[in-house]
Amino acid sequence: MTTHARARPSNSRHRGAALLSAMLTVTMVATLAASALWQQWRDVEIETSERARVQAAWMLGGALDWSRLILRESRRAAISSNQTLTDNLSQPWAVPLQEARLSSFLAADQNNTVDSDADDVFLSGSITDAQSLFNLRNLVTDRNLIDEGWLLALQRLCAQLNLPEQQAQLIAEGMRASLAGGTDATLVPQRLDEIAWFGVSLPTIQTLQPYANILPKRTAVNLNTAPVPVLAATLGVSASVAQRLATARTNKPFSSLADAQAEAGVDLMLDDDHEAVVSNFFEVRGRLRLQQAVVEERSLVGREGTTVRVRWRERGALTPPPAATVSR
Known part of the structure; x- marks a missing residue:
């Protein structure tokens, strides 16, 4: 009886050590799993943000090319019809593009397949005469x-x-x-x-x-x-x-x-x-709303004849365009 009574504390210590070891193992595995899950989430977020950034850059670049085309065709039309060269607020370039779904533009082109993701992308922009200031x-x-x-x-x-x-x-x-x-x-x-x-x-x-x-x-x-x-x-x-x-x-x-x-x-x-009635410099602003992200770009373009070149571009969180039209 005395021998069995003395062995119980030893067995209890072994069971306590085994339980503690198991708890430490579970804790370590949970920590490693949480770390791996966080790293995977971080990689997905980085990839998503980078993809959105590249997509926004391409879309805003396309919007800038579209603006250059409008300015070039405006001058070309005046030259081909022997009209007096003038730039004024009644011309097509002066009409701002209100925010609209990108899918509405893609649907107009029969050669494009509209992606369902385009329903969540909104584009807006404007062209202003830099020589008005x-x-x-x-x-x-x-x-x-x-x-x-x-x-x-x-x-x-x-x-x-x-x-x-x-x-x-x-x-x-x-x-x-x-x-x-x-x-x-x-x-x-x-x-x-x-x-x-x-x-x-x-x-x-x-x-x-x-x-x-x-x-x-x-x-x-x-x-x-x-x-x-x-x-x-x-x-x-x-x-x-x-x-x-x-x-x-x-x-x-x-x-x-x-x-x-x-x-x-x-x-x-x-x-x-x-003073003049024609202009050679224009400011182009584009705004892209992609899900929760908003990217804005501002560019200065110079027009010489029918050639329109970009002088500088900047992208990021920009101030809204000047509201000088109120006093025009």
Whole structure:
């Protein structure tokens, strides 16, 4: 009896050790399984995101090519019919594409097989005339001097927008210094928000956003598309005269600077270096909504004759297009 009583604690210890070992084994297996499952989920998510990114890039690239085709055909049609070259808000390129299912575009092509996934893809976009805005590149001449005429126009624009006129001088000096180069000079800005390098405040940049931009070279302002504040600042006229021109071009776009002069009702000093009725630079915006992801792209294209080339592209979370059409 004494011998059996002494053996029980040993058997209990063996059973406890076996149970502990089994629990550790189960814990280790569960940990490894959870780690493998998480790794597999992570790989699937990465592959899904990469596939969505590539698909979005291809679709937005196709939308950009479509926009280039519209701009090219608009110019080609005018040349083939011997019409006066003009760009205005009544032309097809100026009509924005409202958000629509991608499947609706694919269904129009009999050579395409519509994928059911396309029902969850929505595309929208717009083309705007980049020469409708105040080009800050105009502030500096080809000899790297500040253009006093354009500086005065920018000061008038700042006054209309309730901005300090000193901001115009700051922008002009910054553009001149950056274009001159040198060790202490900043890079030449290509986007409006980059004039913050000159010390321009963020509120000023946000206020100028619907009315100013930076183009690769000096350009004239298109009187057929410019918003009222830009018209008034460029022409040096009152807001009422600028509004009169905006109303007149709605009924009949200007085919020449003489047409704008006749509609103004006041004497204007118009010349091809400052004003125009045609444009060579356009901004293209595309927005793709793919399931839960939203990808936006903005591009600047330049048109020379019937050739349309992309000058720069950027993709990501972008600001909405300028709402300057409200004051047109």
